[in-house]
Amino acid sequence: MCGIVGLYLKNEVLHPELGKLFKPMLIEMTSRGPDSAGVALYRDPVADGETKFSLAHDDAGHDWQGLSEALAKALDASSRVERRDTHALLVTDADVGAVERWLAERHDGTRLIGSGRSIEIYKETGLPEAVYERFGLSSVAGRHMIGHTRMATESAVTSAGSHPFATGADLCLVHNGSLSNHNRLREELKRKGVTFGSENDSEVAAAYLTWKLRNGVSLKRAMEDALDDLDGFFTFCVGTADGFAVVRDPIACKHAVLAETDDWVAMATEFRAIASLPGADTARIWEPRPATVYSWGDDGMDIDAVDHLPPTVVPASQRAAAGGMH
Amino acid sequence: MNAPQTAPKRQGTQTLDLGELGLRAVNSRLQDISEGSNETTWTVSNPMGQHAIACGLDSALSVDIAGQVGFYCAGMNQEAEVTVHGHAGVGVAENMMSGTVRVKGNASQSAGATGHGGLLVIEGDASSRCGISMKGIDIVVGGSVGHMSGFMAQLGHLVVCGDAGEALGDSIYEAKLYVRGTVESLGADCIEKEMTPEHLATLTELLARAGMDADPADFRRYGSARTLYHFDIDNASAY
Numbered sequence: 122m123c124g125i126v127g128l129y130l131k132n133e134v135l136h137p138e139l140g141k142l143f144k145p146m147l148i149e150m151t152s153r154g155p156d157s158a159g160v161a162l163y164r165d166p167v168a169d170g171e172t173k174f175s176l177a178h179d180d181a182g183h184d185w186q187g188l189s190e191a192l193a194k195a196l197d198a199s200s201r202v203e204r205r206d207t208h209a210l211l212v213t214d215a216d217v218g219a220v221e222r223w224l225a226e227r228h229d230g231t232r233l234i235g236s237g238r239s240i241e242i243y244k245e246t247g248l249p250e251a252v253y254e255r256f257g258l259s260s261v262a263g264r265h266m267i268g269h270t271r272m273a274t275e276s277a278v279t280s281a282g283s284h285p286f287a288t289g290a291d292l293c294l295v296h297n298g299s300l301s302n303h304n305r306l307r308e309e310l311k312r313k314g315v316t317f318g319s320e321n322d323s324e325v326a327a328a329y330l331t332w333k334l335r336n337g338v339s340l341k342r343a344m345e346d347a348l349d350d351l352d353g354f355f356t357f358c359v360g361t362a363d364g365f366a367v368v369r370d371p372i373a374c375k376h377a378v379l380a381e382t383d384d385w386v387a388m389a390t391e392f393r394a395i396a397s398l399p400g401a402d403t404a405r406i407w408e409p410r411p412a413t414v415y416s417w418g419d420d421g422m423d424i425d426a427v428d429h430l431p432p433t434v435v436p437a438s439q440r441a442a443a444g445g446m447h
Numbered sequence: 448m449n450a451p452q453t454a455p456k457r458q459g460t461q462t463l464d465l466g467e468l469g470l471r472a473v474n475s476r477l478q479d480i481s482e483g484s485n486e487t488t489w490t491v492s493n494p495m496g497q498h499a500i501a502c503g504l505d506s507a508l509s510v511d512i513a514g515q516v517g518f519y520c521a522g523m524n525q526e527a528e529v530t531v532h533g534h535a536g537v538g539v540a541e542n543m544m545s546g547t548v549r550v551k552g553n554a555s556q557s558a559g560a561t562g563h564g565g566l567l568v569i570e571g572d573a574s575s576r577c578g579i580s581m582k583g584i585d586i587v588v589g590g591s592v593g594h595m596s597g598f599m600a601q602l603g604h605l606v607v608c609g610d611a612g613e614a615l616g617d618s619i620y621e622a623k624l625y626v627r628g629t630v631e632s633l634g635a636d637c638i639e640k641e642m643t644p645e646h647l648a649t650l651t652e653l654l655a656r657a658g659m660d661a662d663p664a665d666f667r668r669y670g671s672a673r674t675l676y677h678f679d680i681d682n683a684s685a686y
Contacts, residue, residue, distance in 0.1 A: 408574045
């Protein structure tokens, strides 16, 4: 099972309502994933030279201020931190790699779950609504958000095993499905120096994309390569600084639906997650094709699905009413 | 496509608001109508993509669903005429026995799966595995169908006015497939077959019943090469 949802607001007027519009989408997918939930939110980009780190700790009382001060001292850098329930957002002008190494060497149970200029990742075990509320996401503003509700199959129900998984600066992945070659691929990636925080199969997919991107491959190409190298069932939604991208495996057993209006683009495992959005009843709605990368945002990998429409016959009485058919 | 969202108003129509009543109450109301009742015309409003709407109907009702539906809409239908004024999720009209199900928009995967009878019309496109294991149902698709459509199709007709995706009719038995556009590839044991006057007449009638404005002469017929019915070492390459 598992449910995934993504929302990209094309109309800036709606940006203040991002958290409010996204909430029913995530909650509608509770029956597909009641174990844990998570979102990636893109907002408030930090200044040039700074990086925003999403951190998590099992202890809700973790001393984030102490961590921030220690980091600033150790790396001779600026650092400020803000607690968000079991998570914290830390902004620093230190080198990303240096921060990653410093955190890894501390062994204090802090998990680094995302980093970039605008990405914030929040994920926890529990019902999606409870997770959404504990991080105060209902009132957040921004342009886009992706989320995941998990019904665990491949690994334990833990915060660390929850989605989204970071795949690089301002990038993250949510996954619906299961991978069958993740153990072998994990070992291969470990040999190439990639580190893992869980036994989760989806983390391997995220690590695979991370490794590809680190080697200079474009996101679109990395997602296409994943079609060859990942064995199993998947619908992936990848959050980027500018939007999100969707790809399904060539068999396309895992559900996915896309909808678009002049105001927004949404993807979900099931349409009912989209039904609550304003104008959903008259949106263009279609199912993403197998082994095809779809994306939205200003990242140069736009694919206008409308260009790929098959020819369609409709009854003569309906012809005038038929718009773009996917 | 942008499917129309409002069902036509007909005299004597009663409306069931799914958002207000919930799925179980709506389906129970429609399933409980006794034979000979004059409560035959219904509209279901606020479907909101919920699953299993208008499932298991077994009398000659006319049900209009005003919007998008989720999975398994009108499953197991007998006699009823169900129209979805929107798009349908996975498995619309699965295991239908008789009656008519019409989707004004697109349908997701496995439309008409295992259907035994009746007519399923999808005015837009159908996704992969349309008509999987169909057992007598007739399916007419105004647009195109995705990969593995007609997989293990046993009986009935699948008419595609657009194109068919990969592996059409894989492991097909005796269902008859008609495609107007291109076929990306044929599945195992599926071959193109001659369009006889008898087949043309059947196709013409199906297009007319579905209300599709397409010339039967433009279609090609596909069906089983019948080499996979029983294991035969001479057919080993076909498995």
